[in-house]
Amino acid sequence: xxxxxxxxxxxxxxxxxxxxxxxxALAAAVLAVIANxxxxxxxxxxxxxxxxxxxxxxxxxQLVDGAVLLAWIVxxxxxxxxxxxxxxxxxxxxxxxxxxxxxxSAMLTGAAVGLLAEALGAATSAAAxxxxxVPLAWNHPGVLGAVVxxxxxxxxxxxLGVGLGLLLRNTAAAVGLALMWAFVVEGIIPALTPEPxxxxxxxxxxxxxxxxxxxxxxAALPAGVALTVLAGYAAVLASAGAAxxxxxxxxxxxx
Amino acid sequence: xxxxxxxxxxxxxxxxxxxxxxxxxxxxxxITGFAGPNGAGKSTTMRLLLGLARPDSGRAxxxxxxxxxxxxxxxxxxxxLDPNVFHPGRSGRxxxxxAARPAQIxxxxxxxxxxxxxxGAAAHRRAGGYSQGMRQRLALAAALLGDPETLILDEPANGxxxxxxxWLRGLLRRLAAEGRxxxxxxxxxxxxxxxxxxxxVINRGQLVAAGPMADxxxxxxxxSLEDFFLGATSPEVRPAPATATRARSLS
Numbered sequence: 001x002x003x004x005x006x007x008x009x010x011x012x013x014x015x016x017x018x019x020x021x022x023x024x025a026l027a028a029a030v031l032a033v034i035a036n037x038x039x040x041x042x043x044x045x046x047x048x049x050x051x052x053x054x055x056x057x058x059x060x061x062q063l064v065d066g067a068v069l070l071a072w073i074v075x076x077x078x079x080x081x082x083x084x085x086x087x088x089x090x091x092x093x094x095x096x097x098x099x100x101x102x103x104x105s106a107m108l109t110g111a112a113v114g115l116l117a118e119a120l121g122a123a124t125s126a127a128a129x130x131x132x133x134v135p136l137a138w139n140h141p142g143v144l145g146a147v148v149x150x151x152x153x154x155x156x157x158x159x160l161g162v163g164l165g166l167l168l169r170n171t172a173a174a175v176g177l178a179l180m181w182a183f184v185v186e187g188i189i190p191a192l193t194p195e196p197x198x199x200x201x202x203x204x205x206x207x208x209x210x211x212x213x214x215x216x217x218x219a220a221l222p223a224g225v226a227l228t229v230l231a232g233y234a235a236v237l238a239s240a241g242a243a244x245x246x247x248x249x250x251x252x253x254x255x
Numbered sequence: 256x257x258x259x260x261x262x263x264x265x266x267x268x269x270x271x272x273x274x275x276x277x278x279x280x281x282x283x284x285x286i287t288g289f290a291g292p293n294g295a296g297k298s299t300t301m302r303l304l305l306g307l308a309r310p311d312s313g314r315a316x317x318x319x320x321x322x323x324x325x326x327x328x329x330x331x332x333x334x335x336l337d338p339n340v341f342h343p344g345r346s347g348r349x350x351x352x353x354a355a356r357p358a359q360i361x362x363x364x365x366x367x368x369x370x371x372x373x374x375g376a377a378a379h380r381r382a383g384g385y386s387q388g389m390r391q392r393l394a395l396a397a398a399l400l401g402d403p404e405t406l407i408l409d410e411p412a413n414g415x416x417x418x419x420x421x422w423l424r425g426l427l428r429r430l431a432a433e434g435r436x437x438x439x440x441x442x443x444x445x446x447x448x449x450x451x452x453x454x455x456v457i458n459r460g461q462l463v464a465a466g467p468m469a470d471x472x473x474x475x476x477x478x479s480l481e482d483f484f485l486g487a488t489s490p491e492v493r494p495a496p497a498t499a500t501r502a503r504s505l506s
Contacts, residue, residue, distance in 0.1 A: 007356035014349045015342065078342070086307065086340040087350075087397060091357035093306045093323040250307040251336055 004092055004101035005108070011075055011084075012109060018071040018078075022113050025067035029059035029117035030124045037128035047134045052125055053142025057150060057211050059121025064114055064150070065157040065207060066182075072106040072158050073174045076165025076241070086251045099166065099242040106158030114151030149223065153210050156230045160203070163237025166245050206230045258283050259304065259405065259438055264313035266299055266460075273299040275460035276313070281438055281453070286431045288451030288468070289440035290480070292488050296460040297440045298336070301409050304438075305334050317405055329358040333398030335408045338390035343383025347374055347393050350382055354397045368396040373422070387414030395423075406430065408439040412446060424450050448480040458488040 012018050033055050037047060079085040092098050126136055137143075161178075168174040186204045199205050200221050209226035221229065259281040266274040274296040281287045291297050302308040304315040306322035317325065317332055325331050341350040351365045369378045372392040377385065382393060391414045398406060406427075412420050420443075427450055431437050441447045447454070454471060456463040464471055464487060468480065477483035 003356050003359050007353050010349070010353050010356065011342075014345045014353070016344055082342045083337065083340045084342050086336055087354045089307060090305060090334055091329055091354055093325075093328060249302070249309070251302050 001097065001101060001104070004097060005105050007088075007091070008075070008101050008105035009109070012071065012105070015075060015078065018074045021067040021070045022109075025064045025113065026117055026120060028063045029120050032058045032061070032063070033121050033124040033128060037125070037132065047129060047132050050137070050140060050142075051134070052129070052137055052140055053146045054212075055125040056118050056121050056143065056146035059117050059124070061150070061211050062207065064117045064154050065110075068106070068110040068113055068154045069157045069161040069164075069178060070175060071109065072102075072161030073165040073178065074171055075106075076102060076162045077169055077171040077174050078165075080169040081171050083251070089250050095246045096242055099162070099238070099245055102162045102166075103159050103238055106162045107155040108158075110154035110156070110158035111151040114154035115147075117154075118147060118150050145223075149210050149227070152227065153207060153230070156227075156234045157207075159234035159238050160230075163234060163239075163241040166241030167237060200226075201229060203230060203233050206233075258318060259407075259436060260314075260316050260319075261300065261304070262314045262316075264300065264303060264315055265311050266296075266303060266308065267311050272460050274303065274310070277457065277460065277462055278313075279455050279462060279465045281436055281455075283436045284431065284434045285452040286427055286437040286439060286450055287453040287455060288447040288480075289438060289455050289457075290442075290444060290447060290484055291440075291457040291463075293442075295457045295488070297457065298409055299460075300457070301334070301336060301407055301438075301440065304407060305332070305336070307336075327358050327401070329354075329360065329401035329403065331401070331403050332405045332407060333401060333403040334406075335391075335394045335398045335411050337409070338387065338394045338414065341382040341390065341393060344381055346379050347382055347385065347389075347396075348378040350393065351396055351400065355400050358401050360400050364400060364402070368399045371399065371426075372396040388416060388419050391415055392419070395426075404435050406435060406437045406439075408437070410440055410442065412441060412443055420446060444481040444484055445479075454480065456484060456487055463487045 036055055036058055079088060088098060089095060129136055164174045164178060165171070168177065182204050186199060186202050189202065190199050200209065206221060206226040206229045209220035210223050210230065220226070261277055261279050264274050264277045265272065277296070277300060289297050289300075299308065300315070303310050304317065304322060315321065322328055322332065345353070348365065348369065351368065352362065355365055366375075369375050372395050374389065374392050374396060377389060382390065385393065391411065395408070395411060398408065412423055415423060424446070427437055427439065431452070439447070439451065448468065451468055453466060454468050455465040472480070472483060475483050477486065
């Protein structure tokens with residue numbers, strides 16, 4: 001399994017359309033802290049030691065999750081687009097082992113990028129808060145929560161990306177569906193159903209609940225429940241992608 | 256010495272039977288040519304052998320086991336099915352390093368096969384910028400990574416220039432002389448006649464003939480492989496029945 005994970009991580013490092021979004025998300029992590037501390041200083045609520053957990057969550061927030069999702073959609077669906085699936089499955093004919101390696105690599109990537117984003121966010125926060133003469137409160141109870149949830153959430157988005165990519169096997173369709181879901185579908189579902197509270201069980205709202213404990217349309221799920229809901233979505237998508245990958249033929253015109 | 260065996264192999268795609276009760280066995284340590292018209296089922300047979308497609312019935316084995324059950328398959332079987340199986344944004348070297356990882360093949364072997372296939376100087380360039388011939392060489396390099404005793408090559412001469420074809424012929428000869436079993440499909444019958452010791456001919460998914468090249472020509476009175484092929488695969492000629500094809504398979 002270690003050699004398969006190593007191969008998957010080498011694929012990530014050698015695919016620009018996968019690692020550039022991750023690098024951009026890390027840059028955005030720094031910019032998010034700068035923007036939040038500047039806004040706080042200029043006109044928003046005054047900066048306080050209690051702002052640190054929220055700054056960390058913002059730095060490792062939805063952009064990181066989105067970038068990890070995108071990277072693993074590109075890497076998983078790309079196997080079929082570029083027909084690299086042929087060499088992949090010749091090297092390891094047990095397809096479920098390959099899918100497991102992809103999931104493990106995606107979750108490792110998500111956790112690592114989430115942690116790195118937080119590290120960058122923490123360093124930037126420290127500099128920004130010090131510049132505003134706000135004492136740093138690393139022992140604030142929310143800091144540990146942010147340190148744990150941000151990488152965990154990004155890891156789950158990595159698994160979602162693998163599942164979606166393997167399920168659709170078409171990079172453009174999978175990326176389009178993910179964007180459509182995040183920006184359109186979850187927005188209109190409350191208007192289409194007599195139970196607007198249903199939206200809090202959807203992936204984007206659950207991710208928001210984990211990160212910020214807030215949902216735009218309804219009361220948020222508790223963070224632990226929201227995390228479990230997301231893990232459920234990841235498990236369902238990954239299982240469906242794995243089942244399809246195990247059954248489908250490799251090396252045909254479509255794959 | 257490795258062997259490839261196909262037993263009553265059948266593969267259907269909806270109403271089309273791509274491979275129809277196909278049976279043959281390859282002699283180890285020899286080059287066996289695999290010939291047939293377009294759509295005869297050659298590539299499908301190779302994908303069935305390599306576990307990339309599942310048969311509806313029958314068996315395809317390498318050293319007595321299906322490909323999927325081989326331990327460290329890259330070290331036993333090298334396969335070239337299509338030169339366009341590399342990410343266009345990755346260099347040739349990186350593509351091979353990725354292919355080598357599952358079998359824990361060291362980087363030194365990657366450099367060896369790059370050198371062997373004449374890609375050493377272009378290894379740092381992106382595969383998307385390679386010519387068809389270079390991609391074919393890269394695919395061949397990937398097949399050779401594990402120094403396998405069996406090679407399954409689908410149209411390996413496609414896209415190669417005359418020098419490349421001559422180089423490939425020499426390479427296959429040298430590999431066979433080392434005792435490897437080589438199964439190679441080609442439409443270039445004159446080239447196949449120069450390279451292969453044995454030949455398997457199929458048409459419409461069924462076996463037409465299988466045996467040592469020289470015996471085949473002698474028994475049929477054909478003047479060349481092309482002469483035999485055109486006679487055996489013309490639309491008027493129906494493939495031999497399954498019972499007969501088994502009897503004519505290679506020993």
